[in-house]
Amino acid sequence: MARLKGIVMIIFGAMLWGATGPMMEWLLEERPIEVAPFIVLRLLIAGAVLLLILRSQGKRVGLIWRQKAWARQLVLFGIVGMLGVQFTFLKTIEESNAVIATLLQFLAPIFVIGFVTFSQRRWPPVYQLLGIAVTLAGLVLLLTNGSLSSLEVSKSALSWGVTLGFTFAFYTLYPARLMHEYGVIQTVAWAMVIGGTVLFITQPLAVFRMIPMLFDPTALVMLLLIIVFATAGFILLLGSTQFISPVETSILSSFEPLTAMVVSIFWFGQLLGQWQFAGTAIMLIGVVWLSVAGSKASKIEAEPPKTM
Numbered sequence: 001m002a003r004l005k006g007i008v009m010i011i012f013g014a015m016l017w018g019a020t021g022p023m024m025e026w027l028l029e030e031r032p033i034e035v036a037p038f039i040v041l042r043l044l045i046a047g048a049v050l051l052l053i054l055r056s057q058g059k060r061v062g063l064i065w066r067q068k069a070w071a072r073q074l075v076l077f078g079i080v081g082m083l084g085v086q087f088t089f090l091k092t093i094e095e096s097n098a099v100i101a102t103l104l105q106f107l108a109p110i111f112v113i114g115f116v117t118f119s120q121r122r123w124p125p126v127y128q129l130l131g132i133a134v135t136l137a138g139l140v141l142l143l144t145n146g147s148l149s150s151l152e153v154s155k156s157a158l159s160w161g162v163t164l165g166f167t168f169a170f171y172t173l174y175p176a177r178l179m180h181e182y183g184v185i186q187t188v189a190w191a192m193v194i195g196g197t198v199l200f201i202t203q204p205l206a207v208f209r210m211i212p213m214l215f216d217p218t219a220l221v222m223l224l225l226i227i228v229f230a231t232a233g234f235i236l237l238l239g240s241t242q243f244i245s246p247v248e249t250s251i252l253s254s255f256e257p258l259t260a261m262v263v264s265i266f267w268f269g270q271l272l273g274q275w276q277f278a279g280t281a282i283m284l285i286g287v288v289w290l291s292v293a294g295s296k297a298s299k300i301e302a303e304p305p306k307t308m
Helices: 002-030 035-056 068-095 098-120 126-144 155-173 176-182 184-202 204-215 217-240 246-252 255-268 274-302
Strands: none
Touching: 002 035, 002 068, 002 098, 002 217, 002 255, 035 068, 035 184, 035 204, 035 217, 068 098, 068 155, 068 176, 068 184, 098 126, 098 155, 098 255, 098 274, 126 274, 176 184, 184 204, 184 217, 204 217
C-alpha cells in the first residue's frame, strides 16, 4: 500500500510540476512580468501558507532555528536548492519554452555522478559513462534537431538550462536529512520562505513594480494556480521518495516533460521537430538507464559475500 501511495504521489507531482511550465510561459509572454518578483511572490505566499497550516496543526515550526547545524543546512537548501531551481527554471523558460526547460532539468543525474566522482576521486563505472553518453546524445538532437550547423535553442537558454540541471540535482539530493528530521512539508515551506526573502532583499523595487499586475484578474488567477500546482508538485515529488525506490522515481518522473509537452502542444501549438522528439526519447532512456543500472549496482555492493 505504501508503494502504491508513492507511485500515485510521484505521478501527480510530476504532472502538476510539468503543467506549471506552460502556465509560467504564458504569464511571462502575455503580461509585463519580471522573473524575480514573480518568484518572490510565489515562494513567500506558498511558504507562509504551509507554515501557518503546520502551526495550526500544532507543529513546532520554529524548532529548527534553535539547532545551528540544521539551520545552516536549511538556509543553504533554501538559497541554492529552492531559489536556484525556481530562478533557473523560469529563466530557461523565458529564453526558450516550457518543454525545453523541463527536459534540460533532466541533466541532473549527470551532475550527481560528477559530484560523486569528484568526492571519491575515481572514475565512474562503465554503466554511468554509457548513461551519460546516451543522455548527451539525446540532448544534442534536442538542441540541434539533427542539424549540427545550427542550434534550435539559444546559447543563453542552454546556459540557464545546464545551471537548472545542477540546481535540480542539489534540490533532490541535499535535503534528505532535513526531511527525515523535520518532515517534507516543513522543510519545503521554510526553504520557500528563505529563498523568497533572499530574492526580495536583492530586488525589492522589482517586487513593488509587479503590484499593479495583481489587479489584473486573469493574471492573478494564473499566479495563484501556479503557486498551488507548484507547491503541491514539490511536496508530492519529494514525499514520494519515502515510499518508492529511486528507479521508480526516475521512471515515473518522465510524466513531467510529457505533461509539459502535451499542454504546450494544445495551448501554444508548440511542436518539436522530428529529431527533437527522438532526442527527447533518448534523453529519457539515458536518465532511466542511469537510475536502473545504479540501483542494481548498489544492491550488488550491499549484498554480503557468500560463504562456502
